Amino acid sequence: MEDRTVRLEVNGGIARITLDRPDKLNAFSRTMHAHLREAMDRVERDDAIRAVVLAGAGRAFCAGQDLADLSFEPGNMTDLGELIHENFNPLIRRLRALPKPIVARVAGIAAGAGASLALACDIVVAGRSASFLQAFVNIGLVPDSGSTWLLPQRVGHARALGLAMLGERLTAERAEQWGLIWKCVDDAALDAEVEGLAARLAAMPTRALAAIKHSIGAAQTNSLDAQLDLERDLQHELGASHDYGEGVNAFLEKRKPAFTGR
Incomplete structure (x- = not known):
C-alpha cells in the first residue's frame, strides 16, 4: 500500500x-x-x-x-x-x-x-x-x-x-x-x-468570505473603476443570499446569527 x-x-x-x-x-x-x-x-x-x-x-x-x-x-x-x-x-x-x-x-x-x-x-x-x-x-x-x-x-x-x-x-x-x-x-x-x-x-458566511477573498485579490491588478464595479456585482449576489437575510434578521433581533454558508 x-x-x-x-x-x-x-x-x-x-x-x-x-x-x-x-x-x-x-x-x-x-x-x-x-x-x-x-x-x-x-x-x-x-x-x-x-x-x-x-x-x-x-x-x-x-x-x-x-x-x-x-x-x-x-x-x-x-x-x-x-x-x-x-x-x-x-x-x-x-x-x-x-x-x-x-x-x-x-x-x-x-x-x-x-x-x-x-x-x-x-x-x-x-x-x-x-x-x-x-x-x-x-x-x-x-x-x-x-x-x-x-x-x-x-x-x-x-x-x-x-x-x-x-x-x-x-x-x-x-x-x-x-x-x-x-x-x-x-x-x-x-x-x-x-x-x-x-x-x-x-461559522461565518462562507459566500461572503469567498467574495472578500476574490475582491481583495482582484484589487492588486484592478483599476479603481473596475474594483467599484466588482464590489457592486458581488454585493448584488450576496444581497440575495440566505446568510445576508440571516445576518440582518439576527441584527434586528439582537441575537447571534446562525450562518449556513448559503
Whole structure:
C-alpha cells in the first residue's frame, strides 16, 4: 500500500490538511503533489467543509522542493519550468481561487516553495520559533510559486528584493511586523490559536468570505473603476443570499446569527 504523504481530516466543517513527510521536512515530491491534489478535490466538492487548515507534520511546515525527487543526470535533468507548470502553479492558483478560507499553521521552517505555499493561504499564523526563507537564490534560482508577486504586495519592493536576493531567514515575529503574515504567537499557543480561528471562520458566511477573498485579490491588478464595479456585482449576489437575510434578521433581533454558508 502506498504511503500517504498528505493527511486529510474533516470535522466540524473544518478540513485539516497536513503535509506528512516529517523526515524530509515535508519537502515536495511528485507523490505529495498528487496526494495534495486529492485532498483539495475533497475540499472543493464537499459543501460541508467551510474552512481549511494547512499544516506540516513534525518540526517544519514545508522545506520546499525535495531535490532528491529531481534528476541531475546530464542530458536528462528535470525541467524545472515543466515541474512548476504541472505541479506548483496549479496548486497556488487553486488555493487562491478556493471559495473557502484557508489558514496556514506554520511551525518551524517554511522555505522556498514551502514559503510560497504558506503565503498563498488567506491567513497565516506562525509559532514564534517559525521562520520564512526565500531559499531559491542559494541554489541559483528565482523565487517561484507566486513569491515574486506575493512578497512585494505584502512587504514592499525593497524588502521583497532583500529577502529574495540575500536568501536570509525571516523570523515569524519580524514577518508579522512587516505585514507578511497575520499573526505570530508563542509556540505553545499555536494550535489553540489556529483551531479557534478555523472554527470562527467555519461559522461565518462562507459566500461572503469567498467574495472578500476574490475582491481583495482582484484589487492588486484592478483599476479603481473596475474594483467599484466588482464590489457592486458581488454585493448584488450576496444581497440575495440566505446568510445576508440571516445576518440582518439576527441584527434586528439582537441575537447571534446562525450562518449556513448559503
